[in-house]
Amino acid sequence: MSNNILEIKDYTLSFLINNKKVKAVDDLNIDIKEGELVALVGESGCGKSLTALSILSLLPSNSSIDCGKINFKNQNLLDLPIDELNNIRGNDISIVFQEPMSALNPLIKVGNQILQTLKSHNKNINNPVEIVKEMLKEVGLSDTNRIFKSYPHQLSGGMRQRVMIAMALINNPLLLIADEPTTALDVTIQAQVLNLIKGMSKKLNTAVLFISHDLALVKNLCDRVYVMYASMIVETSSVDNIINDAKHPYTKALLKSLPTIKQRGTKLHSINGIVPKLENRVENACPFAPRCDFAKQLCFDQKPCLEKVGDSYIRCHFHKEINQ
Template sequence: MEVEDLSINFETLYGTLKVLNGVNFIINEGEIVGLVGESGCGKSTFALSIMGLLPPQAKLMGGKIYFQNSEINVLDEKFMEKIRGRKISMVFQEPLTSLNPILTIGEQLMEAIKIGSDKKDVKKEEALKWLKRVGIPDPERTLKRYPHELSGGMRQRIMIIMALATKPSLLIADEPTTALDVTTQAQILKLMKNLVKENKVSVLFISHDLGVIAQIADRVAVMYAGKIVEESKIFEIFENPLHPYTKDLLSSIPKLEGKSEKLPTIKGSVPNLLNLPEGCIYHTRCKYVMDNCKVKEPELKEYLTKRKVACFLY
């Protein structure tokens, strides 16, 4: 998947929100890429735009999207229907809203397997195999149950295997574990990582928490106010974060061993998307701000080996 210079506005009662501002993004085959940023910075909008699921008030201002080497037109609904849920599948934050409440787990899972295998009939054994792979206890009984009868962790597992059973080339996971406790979250992340590596699926994994992304991603892109400000391998981000925003995000990760009860958060807030600041979009909160930053906008450019950063410090 390759996204080139994607810009999206939202027309609202208050004016035009500039939600995505020239996003460039590549996900290579078999790679797990994290997308991190604070709430409201445009992560979900980015995911929905690749899926062609933007709400009507969203306006595509420019940009191109390539998938498996051909350009896709996300506004062409007929075309997107063939891709969505088949070649690209998505796991949402709250699985209750995306599982069908009136169908059993078995019925929904078999349907997903059918899509992935091009077969007319799918044997129950195949569904059982998927449930066993993710450690669902009593899989026979689970097949006959309805979504509301399962715990959050179980539903999340079901959503993930359903998304993978369709055999997609790309899986988009938008905060798929936020609603879960830390232990279940770690289990599910490990499981997801194993499943996607086994099935050679590429993944876009979205979270506001770098600690979560570190458990699953190979590479991470940092988004701020609809722009990618840094892109690096995950270990490099932790070892030597480049962009001041990345540094601030890292120091806001809760440390388990820490004694302080208050979570450190980044000072200030995400800029008003109705009226983005001139120059660097982070200059209003940046500890290292220079005069230049207030008038000129730094471009995302290569730094050292295969890292990218949009900051005048580099």
């Protein structure tokens, strides 16, 4: 037995595109401990949302799982029948998406939506309305009577995201998956929502898988970081190591493209090129090679393994030379 509540092991997910099988998640390994805040970071198209959806078995119908396990409390979620999965979703594991408007039902008052989630897993609970209002207060919404009776469109984007977080936490989950939860919000509200997620995680001892394309958000929020590029984890370590001593060229490039106060007024660095589309990915090469400043022939000819280096794991043929 380990104290990991979630263990994704050797997990590979693929799509059939133009009669060719392409991996959208390739040999993924992620562990999350009880109460731990873990980030999954990478540019758009790297496979982060498919990872989140895999945990909840909410995958698109054209995908196929090739191998691996997703153990939650030492039980493989991939083997569970649908009724047991439904019991876990919204209860032990919940998710907050980028766009709360698409996750909330526009025709039902938000209080009643949270109430449904509470009652669907707790049939005979006393004072459910009071519990929902208490949770709305916990997530920083003050006029709880009004909010309870509001329809989603009557609330601001930041308030809607708080409502989503209240709904996700109402059953005291062991794991909260937050998939780009602040991307649609403006910067000040973004910071408030991040603080809320961190505060609630500490208070309820809820583990969080925080998904973002922005390493800057992760800095003050998470304990550990997984960096994903083109379906693969390329580096994982403590947040300190990732921010101050990144070893993979992709992580270094992500960090270099973050704005700093010193650079104010100068042009931001951006990584050359784009994440390749699934159908253009090559099997036996480092996926980052075409965009990497340090790439050599070997990088185009052989896929690197995820190698343990100190407290980190790095997928790069030349990490030693680069980090000398």
